[in-house]
Amino acid sequence: MTAESRNPRLFTEELASSLRDDSLHLILLPTEKCNFRCTYCYEDFSVGRMEPTVVQGVKRLIDRRVDGLRSLSVSWFGGEPLLALPVIEEISAHITEQAAARPALSYAADMTTNGHLLDRPTAARLARLGVREYQVSLDGPRSVHDRTRVRANGAGSFARIWGNLLAIRDSGLPVGVLLRVHVTPANLGSMPSFLNELRETFLGDARFSVLLKPVERLGGPRDADLDVIGHDSWPAVLAGLERIVAAEADGDALHAAPEVCYASRPNSLLIRANGVVGKCTVVLTDPRNAVGKLRPDGTVEISQSVLRPWLRGWESRDWDALSCPANGLPEARTTLVQLGPTRLASGS
Template sequence: MDQTAELSVREEAAFEEELVAALTDRTLHLIILATEQCNFRCAYCYEDFSVGRMGPETVQGIKRLLDRRLDGLRQLNVSWFGGEPLLARPIVEDISSHVVESLGRLPELPYLGDMTTNGYLLDVTTAERLAGLGVGSYQISLDGPQAVHDTTRVRADGGKSFQRIGENLLALRDSALPLRILLRIHLTPPSESTTVG
């Protein structure tokens, strides 16, 4: 067999292994949209904010799904997304509490809770409460330096957001909380709407 054919066979085997791993029922990764609502009105956002918070029947459905699936799992991940998930913090806490309580009987089951948030409401008190519920990883985005960020990531009331996000990030960094924060920086070519003068 020549090297090209051998490489092709190895690539195909690797693909099949990844496909089987992705389709296993031993891992459950839920991405939960607790609310479409957001406290920002970013210049590039595609949401229309027509959908509010997740209803109680959906919350109960998620809990029932978890109750049915937990016993057979080797890994559980719950990712919070939105809108801004911290605007629906009671829902995040309710479902996360259910997960933590359920894991009390399955202490060997690895669990990771994470959240994509704009960081505006993620102060130390909130992060501490969520860390106790297994949410310990966050993805937060900034749109470059403050002068640019505050023109594209405007709050729903028209106010600026960079300073408070920065204060929250520094406070979290200085805390003893066991958190992981992935900070994404969005860079957009200058245009008339983002030119700082």
């Protein structure tokens, strides 16, 4: 079934949103190093902090695009982005200055972080710079979490993350926190009590919500050893766990994954710490994910032949390709095309 026949109205709305030239989503990696070594991680940490020329390029890119934008959203990713807090602050300060001069511009920023460095003062500093939404992963109670979300020095991470979450809960900061709970066969037995604790501790606060996700084999060095919940079993498992989260909780306590992946959207680009431009944060180092390069002057060189397969779901109306274009991604030849300030990530 095509995406259009499955839900024609949603397909039309998402297509229109994704093709808007006055809307831009940037996923920025201020560093690709990490202070964790999670057992299921797929990243190789081969690239360090964002180079000064790339920082300059990001700021110039914003300058080139901002007058033509109605909406700008920035997602901070890594590695662990908070290891490069000065980079985040420099770029965010530049964006907020530009946004303040343009009242019609809608600007929002979020961050995927392991939460270890997300203390209350840091969250407060970033909130003033427009970073007000966070995604923090938990793998269950401390005894389970500390076996899988391990710090680079071998120590556990749960206590520090939990303390930071409590500090944010007890603050009046204008932030939202999505608690991404990873589910595996090994932690499934502990999930009911843990989700009850999450609900009682955080979900009375409308700033917190929960996303339940199965751990998957995403190309990491330990994939062969991962015990994962099968795709056929996950819907039933998810339904049972969602009932626990939703019990006596606010209607927005459960967060649903989007129907269309950001990587399918022409107006969404990933900028790695080394200036390589991509589409997907999962197949980070796959050559097919290197769709172009950011230049220090803020222009972007894009290979249309590499970019086009990421957008194929719109032409084929294939819902699977739209929800995860990395699956079944074909090979592509590389021909770089320099794009001007108003045609960034064109699918043509």
